[in-house]
Amino acid sequence: MLVERLRAGGPPPVLSLIAALLAIAHAETPHVPLTYDSGLQATSADGAFALKIGARTQLRATAQGRDGALMAFAEPRRIRLKLSGHVIDERLTFFSQLGWDRGEPGLVDAWVDHAFSPGLHLRAGQMKRPFARAFIMSTTGLSLVDRAITHDAFANGRDIGAMVHTGLAKRDGIEAALGVFNGPGPGPQVVGRVGYNSDGSKGYQQVDFGGDGVRGGASVNAQIDTIMKFGADGIVKMGGLGLMGAVYASTTGEFLGAQNIQQAGAALDADVLLGDRVVPAIRFARVVRRNAVDSQEAAAALALLFHGHRVKWTHELAVQTDMEDDPTSLWRVQSQLELNY
Secondary structure (H helix, E strand, O other): OHHHHHHOOOOOHHHHHHHHHHHHHHHHOOOOOEEEOOOEEEEOOOOOOEEEEEEEEEEEEEEEEEOOEEEEEEEEEEEEEEEEEEEOEEEEEEEEEEEEEOOEEEEEEEEEEEEEEOOEEEEEEEEEOOOOHHHHOOHHHOOOOOOOHHHHHOOOOEEEEEEEEOOOOOOOEEEEEEEEEOOOOOOOEEEEEEEEEOOOOOOOOOOOOOOOOOEEEEEEEEEEOOEEEEEEEEEEEEOOEEEEEEEEEEEEOOOOOOOEEEEEEEEEEEEEOEOOOEEEEEEEEEEEEOOOOOEEEEEEEEEEEEOOOOEEEEEEEEEEEEOOOOOEEEEEEEEEEEEEO
């Protein structure tokens, strides 16, 4: 019968059934429009479900040298695919970020967050530890090519855990976060942060794009583990001028017992917006170590902004010095093109 139907020019019954089901599904599925706001967005008709797809590309060229040895290379410093949105309820949000940094694929972030109220959230999954403004801030919001040497020295990073917070990096006013994470050792790691960001400060983004008067934020951080870390950070903006600084210390010893400071560090960035596109910036950072060589970094950068931080071309000259008896310096020239879409 099937052969006869095919000879007669009609489709097979199975194909007819599939076509009918697809037609019914298409007729009953409402059209979901796509919009764009720093990423493609789609929201269900009842608003219960939403998905946003975004991406970031940082392409970096570097020339550097030390003691007469020179090298130059180009790399995809960060390539990210971001998926975010909410499920069932606008208060239940999710965020996933896949990375291909320096050619190495991996899962960067994967967490879910429930807002019990605007100022009380519970987040679980793989996320940034709430330690240090410069780390919580995306590199997209920096005025220089990358973070200071204090970032690597104090091992700020991501981990799997759970965190109670007030809307970290998303709200003005008082902010607080307390999380429990796997940590590098045999036991859990506790990380906490509390601070304040004034109205309109955009305290997790460098460059002052405009606002009334002096604005800014300040916070303190603590990490409790076999190695304990403490820090304080702040940001100030006024009339196109921006300053961001931080101090850190790490210790060893029993909690609430005798402590030995193993290293301390500080970093200060300054930038100014000229017109609406040109941002010169400078940085000085230093790390002092008890049982290792001290390091310091001095850098100057010039960023060209197109559509804010969405399209940015940054050039930087930096010198990093190991403060030995006979100091040695690594000089570095970098140019980075960044697209956020």
